[in-house]
Amino acid sequence: MDQPYDVYEERCPTRMVLDRLADKWAVLILDRLDAGPVRFNHLRRDISGISQKVLSQTLKKLERDGLVSRAAFATVPVTVEYALTPLGQTLTETVSALAHWAERNMAAVLAAQRAYDAAPRG
Amino acid sequence: MDQPYDVYEERCPTRMVLDRLADKWAVLILDRLDAGPVRFNHLRRDISGISQKVLSQTLKKLERDGLVSRAAFATVPVTVEYALTPLGQTLTETVSALAHWAERNMAAVLAAQRAYDAAPRG
DNA sequence: CAGGATCCGATCGGATACTG
DNA sequence: CAGTATCCGATCGGATCCTG
Numbered sequence: 001m002d003q004p005y006d007v008y009e010e011r012c013p014t015r016m017v018l019d020r021l022a023d024k025w026a027v028l029i030l031d032r033l034d035a036g037p038v039r040f041n042h043l044r045r046d047i048s049g050i051s052q053k054v055l056s057q058t059l060k061k062l063e064r065d066g067l068v069s070r071a072a073f074a075t076v077p078v079t080v081e082y083a084l085t086p087l088g089q090t091l092t093e094t095v096s097a098l099a100h101w102a103e104r105n106m107a108a109v110l111a112a113q114r115a116y117d118a119a120p121r122g
Numbered sequence: 123m124d125q126p127y128d129v130y131e132e133r134c135p136t137r138m139v140l141d142r143l144a145d146k147w148a149v150l151i152l153d154r155l156d157a158g159p160v161r162f163n164h165l166r167r168d169i170s171g172i173s174q175k176v177l178s179q180t181l182k183k184l185e186r187d188g189l190v191s192r193a194a195f196a197t198v199p200v201t202v203e204y205a206l207t208p209l210g211q212t213l214t215e216t217v218s219a220l221a222h223w224a225e226r227n228m229a230a231v232l233a234a235q236r237a238y239d240a241a242p243r244g
Numbered sequence: 245c246a247g248g249a250t251c252c253g254a255t256c257g258g259a260t261a262c263t264g
Numbered sequence: 265c266a267g268t269a270t271c272c273g274a275t276c277g278g279a280t281c282c283t284g
Contacts, residue, residue: 010171052258080266080267113188162246174279175247178247179277202247
């Protein structure tokens with residue numbers, strides 16, 4: 001255990017942060033914003049499968065955590081751009097590492113699942 | 123967009139892997155196992171707050187994904203040790219990077235939340 | 245010790261309808 | 265365009281009891 005904070009303990013602030021990060025949608029949003037600022041509906045279209053409600057909720061949480069910024073422009077109709085904050089940018093390196101691990105190793109994971117499912121159990 | 127696979131698309135295998143990783147408990151378990159093999163109840167005690175049911179379920183998923191191995195020894199009573207597989211080990215580097223980011227930046231996140239909550243809204 | 249089975253409240257998250 | 269509000273089924277996850 002080389003960790004200053006004991007992440008295995010409840011009520012550990014690190015856990016709270018981990019809770020936010022351990023969200024599929026948050027990871028996808030963060031990763032998408034890494035490519036630059038995006039408008040709400042654009043984000044909605046890009047991340048297929050996310051509902052408007054969940055996108056809205058997740059963005060609000062990320063904004064509250066200081067990871068994402070929201071900028072509204074008084075155009076008609078209104079334009080809103082979401083972007084990574086400096087803090088958020090320090091996170092994307094790690095987040096994209098996770099995404100890339102998944103990409104590189106999904107074949108191995110899929111194979112492991114097939115082997116597991118094929119094995120006699122019970 | 124420098125990704126060969128489009129993780130923003132539904133039914134993308136990478137997303138499925140991400141789904142597994144985007145689980146607080148899975149991250150904590152993986153991180154804990156990085157320190158070496160651990161028995162079931164030991165894991166249960168170490169990761170405070172996790173229920174027996176969820177621990178069991180999560181371990182089974184991780185085993186199916188080929189990230190964690192399960193070894194039973196015919197002692198009395200039976201002893202079961204969970205450990206990282208080689209594949210799982212390739213993941214922990216990334217996972218612990220996430221945990222350490224949370225650790226280093228939780229103060230900033232907490233501050234952002236206070237600022238957000240203090241700001242007049244609506 | 246290492247779990248499986250069950251009950252059940254809480255939360256997640258999609259669909260739909262509406263608004264400034 | 266960028267959301268909010270509501271309904272509601274599905275899943276999550278804790279508590280409890282039981283077993284080899």
